[in-house]
Amino acid sequence: MKQASLSKNSESPRRVLVTGAAGFVGSHLVERLLADGHQVVGLDAFLPYYPRPLKEANLTAARANPRFTFHECDLRDAHLEPLLANCEVIFHLAAMPGLMLSWQDVPLYASCNILGTQRLLEAARHSDIQHLIHVSTSSAYGVEACGTEEAPTRPISPYGITKLAAEHLCQAYAHNFGLPYTILRYFSVYGPRQRPDMAYNILIRTLLAGQVFSLYGDGAQSRGNTYVADAVDATVSAMERRAACLGEIINIGGGQVVTLRETIALLEELTGRTARIEYHPPRPGDQRHTAADISKAARLLDYHPATTVRAGLAAQVQWQTGSSHSGGVATGAER
Numbered sequence: 124m125k126q127a128s129l130s131k132n133s134e135s136p137r138r139v140l141v142t143g144a145a146g147f148v149g150s151h152l153v154e155r156l157l158a159d160g161h162q163v164v165g166l167d168a169f170l171p172y173y174p175r176p177l178k179e180a181n182l183t184a185a186r187a188n189p190r191f192t193f194h195e196c197d198l199r200d201a202h203l204e205p206l207l208a209n210c211e212v213i214f215h216l217a218a219m220p221g222l223m224l225s226w227q228d229v230p231l232y233a234s235c236n237i238l239g240t241q242r243l244l245e246a247a248r249h250s251d252i253q254h255l256i257h258v259s260t261s262s263a264y265g266v267e268a269c270g271t272e273e274a275p276t277r278p279i280s281p282y283g284i285t286k287l288a289a290e291h292l293c294q295a296y297a298h299n300f301g302l303p304y305t306i307l308r309y310f311s312v313y314g315p316r317q318r319p320d321m322a323y324n325i326l327i328r329t330l331l332a333g334q335v336f337s338l339y340g341d342g343a344q345s346r347g348n349t350y351v352a353d354a355v356d357a358t359v360s361a362m363e364r365r366a367a368c369l370g371e372i373i374n375i376g377g378g379q380v381v382t383l384r385e386t387i388a389l390l391e392e393l394t395g396r397t398a399r400i401e402y403h404p405p406r407p408g409d410q411r412h413t414a415a416d417i418s419k420a421a422r423l424l425d426y427h428p429a430t431t432v433r434a435g436l437a438a439q440v441q442w443q444t445g446s447s448h449s450g451g452v453a454t455g456a457e458r
């Protein structure tokens with residue numbers, strides 16, 4: 124099993140900023156960057172989408188590293204210029220994720236994902252930043268997210284719409300002010316520390332507790348999931364291969380597509396439990412199929428996801444079995 128913390132760095136240390144550093148993917152990214160020898164400035168507002176103690180736990184290893192500094196602040200109102208001082212690269216992961224809540228609180232999603240991104244871009248353009256790596260989502264495509272980056276973008280949830288708007292802001296800042304950016308569209312990330320609102324976390328949690336899992340749809344919906352260490356690999360590679368990926372939008376998927384029913388069967392095998400499933404109609408904003416064409420990532424980032432769904436889910440089961448980190452909201456949103 125590949126670990127997100129394994130160092131592969133062959134270049135000189137840099138000072139980088141990671142927004143959303145206390146989150147699921149952000150905290151893995153921070154650990155990988157520290158392992159590679161970089162100076163990491165982390166920023167997070169600890170938004171209560173899921174419990175703060177889970178995010179504090181995500182930061183435990185990083186906080187023990189003297190090359191890590193952390194700022195609890197909100198992109199929507201913080202004075203950002205000082206945080207960017209002497210940073211070469213920004214990894215922008217801070218966002219309100221999750222499809223379902225985005226219908227209930229559009230102002231929250233619009234303010235974090237659009238306004239927060241715009242404030243960061245504005246601060247970046249007045250700094251010496253050489254590269255802003257913006258993390259976006261397959262939800263920018265819409266109900267079907269299959270194929271290359273040329274596929275039409277027709278998001279069907281406020282989450283997807285605000286994330287696509289943030290992409291457009293990156294492009295507008297590049298066009299008008301020469302801001303150097305790369306956009307990575309992650310496809311359903313999973314693995315240890317996965318957010319408690321995400322389907323695999325809920326599925327594993329309900330299996331382990333003998334509880335009912337609410338399945339929205341018929342179970343034939345499919346996902347090109349990405350193991351978190353693979354997503355982190357791609358993200359770090361974007362920094363290391365800056366010249367190849369400036370101004371590009373790049374799909375980051377796991378390379379293997381599974382239906383929800385297949386995932387349930389696999390998790391039943393891995394946990395030794397039988398799922399208790401209650402079927403419900405699909406929810407507004409739910410995607411049907413996602414399958415990233417990752418040939419552009421392979422070409423530009425030398426990205427080759429290494430983790431099979433079986434191995435990745437086994438790691439997540441192990442994490443959820445050995446921890447109390449999987450509690451929290453229970454909405455079944457996916458990305």
Ligand SMILES: NC(=O)c1ccc[n+]([C@@H]2O[C@H](COP(=O)([O-])OP(=O)(O)OC[C@H]3O[C@@H](n4cnc5c(N)ncnc54)[C@H](O)[C@@H]3O)[C@@H](O)[C@H]2O)c1
Pocket residue numbers: 142143144145146147148149166167168169170171172178196197198199215216217218219220234235239258259260261286308309310311312313318457458
């Ligand atoms: N997890 C996935 O499957 C997935 C898939 C596609 C895209 N993404 C994207 O990856 C990024 C990370 O997602 P995640 O799953 O780790 O989510 P997460 O919620 O675990 O992490 C996001 C972090 O950003 C912080 N944040 C949000 N708004 C902020 C603000 N205004 N100021 C400062 N901090 C703020 C939150 O407190 C949170 O800790 C997001 O941009 C998300 O859209 C995730």
